[in-house]
Amino acid sequence: MATQSTAPLFPLGNYTFGVKDHMSEQDPSVAARLQRLAHEYEERGQRTTVEGVIVVHDHGHPHVLMLQIANTFFKLPGEALNPGEDEIQGLKVRLSQMLSPPGSNDHHEWEIGELIGVWWRPNFETFMYPYVPAHITHPKEQKKLFLVHMPERKVLAVPRNMKLLAVPLFELYDNAARYGQQLSALPHLLSRFNFIYQ
Amino acid sequence: MATQSTAPLFPLGNYTFGVKDHMSEQDPSVAARLQRLAHEYEERGQRTTVEGVIVVHDHGHPHVLMLQIANTFFKLPGEALNPGEDEIQGLKVRLSQMLSPPGSNDHHEWEIGELIGVWWRPNFETFMYPYVPAHITHPKEQKKLFLVHMPERKVLAVPRNMKLLAVPLFELYDNAARYGQQLSALPHLLSRFNFIYQ
Numbered sequence A, B: 001m002a003t004q005s006t007a008p009l010f011p012l013g014n015y016t017f018g019v020k021d022h023m024s025e026q027d028p029s030v031a032a033r034l035q036r037l038a039h040e041y042e043e044r045g046q047r048t049t050v051e052g053v054i055v056v057h058d059h060g061h062p063h064v065l066m067l068q069i070a071n072t073f074f075k076l077p078g079e080a081l082n083p084g085e086d087e088i089q090g091l092k093v094r095l096s097q098m099l100s101p102p103g104s105n106d107h108h109e110w111e112i113g114e115l116i117g118v119w120w121r122p123n124f125e126t127f128m129y130p131y132v133p134a135h136i137t138h139p140k141e142q143k144k145l146f147l148v149h150m151p152e153r154k155v156l157a158v159p160r161n162m163k164l165l166a167v168p169l170f171e172l173y174d175n176a177a178r179y180g181q182q183l184s185a186l187p188h189l190l191s192r193f194n195f196i197y198q
C-alpha cells in the first residue's frame, strides 16, 4: 500500500503531432456552458467529467500535454461523460476524438492509469474545489483526472482550432494566475510518482 | 489501476487528546536547521523526511490533524529519518514519539497507507518543490507524505509545547499565506480518495 507508483516517461520527440479537422466547443461561452450544465442536471443529475494527464519529458523535466483553444485558455483532453457511460472507456473515446489521427479508431489503445485528483463543482458556477465544500449535499459536477500511460511512440493529431502544448511542471507550479487553479495543481498531483525517464 | 482508493474516516470526537512532556525542536532557528542539513548532507548525502497525514471528520467535512508550535507555525507529525532507516517503520516510530501516550511503545499499531505526495529541496534553502527543479541533479532533501489509516478510536498525547489542531480542508485550500505551500496543497493530494464517513 505504501509503495510508490512508477510510470515510464518518454521524450516529447517520440511523438508526432499532425493536424486534423476543426473540433467545435460544445458551448459558445462560459455562461452557455453553465446554463447547459443546469439544464442537464435537472434531467440527468450530477455530471461526471473525465480528463487525461499525458506526461512526457523534455530537457530532463516532466511536461504535461495540454490543449490551448483560441490562443487563450488551456485545457486537458477529456470531456463530460454521457449518463451511465463508463469513466475509463469514456475517457479513451474522448482521447481518440481529440488526439488520434482521423479515422484511426484507436480508442482501445489508450491506457488509462491512476486516478490522480478529483474536483467538485458545488453550484452552477465556475468555481471548483478539490473536496465537497461543507454543507453541500448535491454537487453539480465531479471532474476526475487520470494519468495516461503513453506508449513509447505515438502519432497524434490535433484539431485545427487548437494547439497542443507541452508545459513543464515548473511553469505550472504556483501559477494559477496563468493556468487556473486546476492546471497549476498538477505538479502536486504528480509528485507522488516515481517517473522513470526512458 | 484506475480504481479509486477508499479510506474510512472516523469522527474527531472518537479520539482522546492528552498532554505529555515538552518535546524539543532539534534546531533553535530556521538558519540553524539549514546549517545542520548542510552539515549532515556532507556526511550522509540526501536527507529523507517522512510525515503522516491523519484525516478525521467533523461537521461532515474532512479535517487534517496538525501540530502548532509556539502558537506560530504548523507542521505535520514526522521528522527526518536516520541514514538507512526504513521509511514506513521510521514514520511509525516518529508518530509514537510525537502523538502516543508516554511509555505506550505502540509504534507497531500505526498503520501507514498511501504515499500522497513528495516535496524536494534543491538547495540548502527553505524552498521546496513538488518536483526536482530543472538542472538540479543532487537535491538536498526529499519529504514524503503518507496517509495514516487511523483506527476507530485512539488515545493520543501531545507534547506540552505543541497544540494539536484539526484543520478543515476548506481552511487549508488556497491558503498558502497562512499555512505555507505544503500544507495548503493537502486538499489537492487528498482529493483522489473516496473517504467513507463512519
Ligand SMILES: [Zn+2]
Pocket: A059, B134
Ligand atoms: Zn533545458
Ligand SMILES: [Zn+2]
Pocket: A107, A108
Ligand atoms: Zn470500444
Ligand SMILES: [Zn+2]
Pocket: B059
Ligand atoms: Zn458545521
Ligand SMILES: [Zn+2]
Pocket: B107, B108
Ligand atoms: Zn518495532
